[in-house]
Amino acid sequence: MTAIAKDAKTSQDFEQLKNRLKTTWMTGDYDLFSRFMKKDAVQFFQRLGVTQGSRLLDVGCGAGQLALIAARAGAQVIGCDIATNWLKRARARAAAEALEITFEEADAESLPYADGQFDAVVSLIGAMFAPRPHLVAAELTRVCRLGGMVAMANWTPDGFVGQMFRTISKHIAPSGMPTPMLWGDETTVRDRLREGIADLKFALRVYHFEYPFPPDAVVDFFRSHYGPMSRAFASLDATGQENLRSELVQLWSAHNYSDGNTTSVDAEYLEVIATRGRNILVEAQPTATHHIEGSTGRRSALLADRIAEAAADLAVFAEGLSEAEWRAPMPGSESEGRSVGVLVHHVASVYPIEIDLARTIADGADVPDVTWEVFAELNANHAQDHAWVTKAAALELLRRNSRNAAAAVRAFTDEALDRTELSLIGLVETPILIVRQAVRAVESQSNQGRDR
Secondary structure, three states: OOHHHHHOOOHHHHHHHHHHHHHHHHOOOHHHHHHOOHHHHHHHHHHHOOOOOOEEEEEOOOOOHHHHHHHHOOOEEEEEEOOHHHHHHHHHHHHHOOOOEEEEEOEOOEOOOOOOOEEEEEEEOOHHHOOOHHHHHHHHHHOEEEEEEEEEEEEOOOOHHHHHHHHHHOOOOOOOOOOHHHHHOHHHHHHHOOOOEEEEEEEEEEEEEEEOOOHHHHHHHHHHHOHHHHHHHHOOOHHHHHHHHHHHHHHHHHHOOOOOOOEEEEEEEEEEEEEEOOOOOOOOOOOHHHOOOOOOOHHHHHHHHHHHHHHHHHHHHHHOOOHHHHOOEOOOOHHHOOEHHHHHHHHHHHHHHHHHHHHHHHOOOOOOOOOHHHHHHHHHHHHHHOOOOOHHHHHHHHHHHHHHHHHHHHOOOHHHHHHHHHHHOHHHHHHHHHHHHHHHHHHHHHHHHHHO
16 A cells, blocks of 8 residues: 555545645745755746746745745746745745735645736746645646746755655655655656646756755754754654654765865756646646536546556566566665565555555545554565565556556546545556666666676
8 A cells, every 4th residue: 555545535634634734834944944045046047038027926935035036037926835924924025125026825736826827837846745746737737828838846756855855754654645756757747747738848957055064953954944854853752853863964964075064965856847738638626616426537537547557657667677677676675675576566466455445535434544664564564475476477467457447547536536536646656656766776786787
C-alpha cells in the first residue's frame, strides 16, 4: 500500500490534510527565510522574459518575493497563497515600496480567477507542494491565456533539497500526499502538463544557498524559520530531534563548499516553461453542479489512461534490464534486500489493494489507520518473500493488475472520484518514481563494475 493511499481516506481526512499544510506553511518566518534566496529568484524571473504591463499571477507567493520582483519590472501582479500571515507581510512590503500588487488567499488546486486571465502564471518553489498535482496543473493552465506562459521552478528528487526532504521523511510519518519532488522530474511534469499546453521547455538550474554561518547554524535557521522543517522537529521527541538534527548537519556539511564559518550549498531545481495551447480536457475542480449521479465520463477515462501508460512505461523499462540489473539493489536499501526486481513486483502487487481501498473511500466507509511501523514491516516482508522473483513473473503480474486497475477506474463516477482520486494518484506516480530510482540503481551497479 502506498503512503498516499493510507491517509487519503475520506473528505474529512482530506480537509484535515489541507489544514495541516496551511498550518505548516504559516509556521516559522518564511519572509526572513526567503530573503536569503532573493538573488536566484531574480535570475529566474529575468529568464522568463516577462514584458512590462503583462498580467502575472504568482501562485504560492509566500511573503511576496517573486511578486515584488515582477512588479518592480513593471508587471501587473496578483500573488496568492494559503498562508495568510505571509500575505499580510507581502502587502506590507509592497506598500513600503509603493508597488500596486494584489495579494489574496487562494488554493493552487482551485484558483478563483477567470479562464485565460493572465499572460504569465508563475510558481517559484510554491505550487509543487499542493497535495493534488493534477488539479494544480489544470488550474495553472486554465487561468493562463492562449499563447501565454506557465512557468515553474521545482526542487528535483535527486538534488540537495530532495535529499534533505528524504532525510526528514525517515523520521516522520508519511504525509498522505504524493512527494512534491516529482514536480522536479521531467517525465512526470510532461504527464501532468499534457493538456492545454502547446510547448514545453525544461532546464536544470541551481539555487545557491549562501549563509553567513556554519552548517549546524543553517540547520537551526531552517528549524526556526522554514515551516516544513519546524513542523518535522515539533513532531519528534527529544531523542528524535537530536537524531534528525545530526543527520541534517551531516548533509549540509557534506555539500558545503565554503571555507570558514559560512555555508554555500547548491540545490538543483527543474525550470519548467510551458506555452498555453488549446484543448483543456480536465475540469480542475468539479463541483456538485457538474455531477451526474451514477455517471462515468472523461475524468475517469483520463485517469485510467494515465494509470495504464505509467504501468506500460515501467514494463518497457523492466523488460530491457539484464539479469544483473534486475537484481541490482535499490539506492539506500542494500541491507534490506530490495532489488530493482523486488520493487517492480511490489508495484505490480499493490494495484488490487489500492483499488479496493479507493472503493472503500468512495463508499464513505471507514479505513483503518496504518502506522509507519506497520507500513515498513509490510514492505520488509514483501522484500523477503519475493527476493528472487523472476522478471517474467513480475511483468505478467504488472500487466494483469494494472489492466484490471485501469478498467476499475473507468467505472468510477465523478462523485466517487471526488472522494477517492487522491488515493489513486499513486498508481500513476509510483511507477514513474520506481523507474527513476531503478535507473540510479543500474547506474550505480555499472559504476561499481568499472571501478573494479
